[in-house]
Amino acid sequence: MLSYILRRIILSIFTLLVILFASYSMLRLAPGDPTRSNFMDNASSTVSSSEKNDFAENISLRKKLKLDKSIMQGFSEWLSDILLKGDFGTSASVEPGRPVLEMIGERLPITVKLNLMAIFIAYSIAIVIGVYSARYAESFFDRSSTFILFLLYSMPVMWVALLLQSAFCSGGIWEIFPLRGVFSSDTQMSTFKAVFMEMYCYILPAISLAYGSMAGLARYTRNNMLEVLNSDFIRSARAKGASSTSVLWLHGFRNTLITLITLFSSLLPSLVAGSIIVEHIFNIPGMGSLSLLALSSRDYPLQMILFAFSGILTLIGILIADLLYTVADPRIKLN
Numbered sequence: 001m002l003s004y005i006l007r008r009i010i011l012s013i014f015t016l017l018v019i020l021f022a023s024y025s026m027l028r029l030a031p032g033d034p035t036r037s038n039f040m041d042n043a044s045s046t047v048s049s050s051e052k053n054d055f056a057e058n059i060s061l062r063k064k065l066k067l068d069k070s071i072m073q074g075f076s077e078w079l080s081d082i083l084l085k086g087d088f089g090t091s092a093s094v095e096p097g098r099p100v101l102e103m104i105g106e107r108l109p110i111t112v113k114l115n116l117m118a119i120f121i122a123y124s125i126a127i128v129i130g131v132y133s134a135r136y137a138e139s140f141f142d143r144s145s146t147f148i149l150f151l152l153y154s155m156p157v158m159w160v161a162l163l164l165q166s167a168f169c170s171g172g173i174w175e176i177f178p179l180r181g182v183f184s185s186d187t188q189m190s191t192f193k194a195v196f197m198e199m200y201c202y203i204l205p206a207i208s209l210a211y212g213s214m215a216g217l218a219r220y221t222r223n224n225m226l227e228v229l230n231s232d233f234i235r236s237a238r239a240k241g242a243s244s245t246s247v248l249w250l251h252g253f254r255n256t257l258i259t260l261i262t263l264f265s266s267l268l269p270s271l272v273a274g275s276i277i278v279e280h281i282f283n284i285p286g287m288g289s290l291s292l293l294a295l296s297s298r299d300y301p302l303q304m305i306l307f308a309f310s311g312i313l314t315l316i317g318i319l320i321a322d323l324l325y326t327v328a329d330p331r332i333k334l335n
Helices: 002-029 049-064 071-085 100-135 140-154 157-168 191-229 232-239 244-281 287-297 300-328
Strands: none
Touching (some): 002 071, 002 300, 100 140, 100 191, 100 244, 100 287, 100 300, 140 191, 157 191, 157 244, 191 244, 232 244, 244 287, 244 300, 287 300
16 A cells, blocks of 8 residues: 555656646736736836836846746746745735745635535535435435435525525524634633634535535435445345345445545545635635635735645545545455
8 A cells, every 4th residue: 555655646746747837837828927017107208216116126026936037947946946945935916025835824724624614514414315315216305305406506606605694694684603704712712612613603604615515425425325225235135134224324325435435536626616705705714715815916926836735635635535445445456
């Protein structure tokens, strides 16, 4: 297993380099950059001293961001600064001069907690609905859950988040949850209460992230369970006198884990991408809102680190899924 993991890590490094180069190339080829300024009027023949200073600072910033070099040379120098000097760069426009790793370090724990909660909600509900929809196929529960799941899957994230706000947040129909932001713990508050209040504030944003994935996971679980429950080994287990619960969960559900594990490898990156909208609506200072600021302000150093983070997250998700295959089915060999 260790040799397999080592080979996958080496392959992932080369894959990540390709992802980063493609991302850097698209940033450079896109119109506009963080140093573009309209302080110069082409029709004017005179330039003030302050404008000259601004122009000099603009030239200095272009050199710092390596925009005066070719795409290949600029990417090579950016990568060498990270690998040889440990310099990940500073923000160019969101928070000028501040290290990008410091900015990400502040927001990453918030997004991680929010997405872990969303994954837990999506899988826990989807598995139960999918298994029992297959167990009672073509029943009222199966038909009604199918209708509700397709309805949820078709709803846009932005609309659902705003609907939840208007229904359950302060100023809405039922004022149960806070409207915006995250909970700030008090020094006099116990650890248990602080954790509870923080999770309480994440409930609606997590639901907004999880409902679409939950619908897809439930349908995949149902379809695979239907195929498994009609298999010969399930009939053999029933003939040996195994209980319906044992047949359903120990024999049937375990053979559907392969599909759920495969979906997990793409679920984690998609949730992080979807958190851009949710964090913006609920005013949560996480990675999603930081990505939105970086994109809108064309902050190249911050954008590149965020691209690297997304690529690493995707590759880690795929590697974890491959390792979990052997846990779900011992017949699968990593070699």
